[in-house]
Amino acid sequence: MIQQLPVLRVCISCRKTFDRKDLLKITKDNNQGIMLQKGMGRSAYICKSKKCYSDSKIKKKLQKALKTSLEPEFVEIFEKEIASYNNYPH
Numbered sequence: 001m002i003q004q005l006p007v008l009r010v011c012i013s014c015r016k017t018f019d020r021k022d023l024l025k026i027t028k029d030n031n032q033g034i035m036l037q038k039g040m041g042r043s044a045y046i047c048k049s050k051k052c053y054s055d056s057k058i059k060k061k062l063q064k065a066l067k068t069s070l071e072p073e074f075v076e077i078f079e080k081e082i083a084s085y086n087n088y089p090h
């Protein structure tokens with residue numbers, strides 16, 4: 001039996017380490033631009049604590065981490081995604 005070790009990544013906001021599957025992944029895909037939870041390329045991770053994803057500077061931090069500017073289409077998808085987290089009992 002192969003033991004699956006968790007892949008750890010750092011939240012770009014609080015800088016804490018989390019299991020990758022508990023993080024929101026934002027990838028600057030080489031062909032398709034910025035994507036949520038998919039894509040290949042430079043990635044940034046945000047944990048699902050309200051303090052982080054609703055941080056007023058989170059988009060700036062994302063742009064810095066991905067070394068790109070966020071497309072309005074992505075910002076719309078991102079905001080829809082984090083709005084759904086508000087339903088979680090944090």
Ligand SMILES: [Zn+2]
Nearest residue numbers: 011014047052
């Ligand atoms: Zn965080």
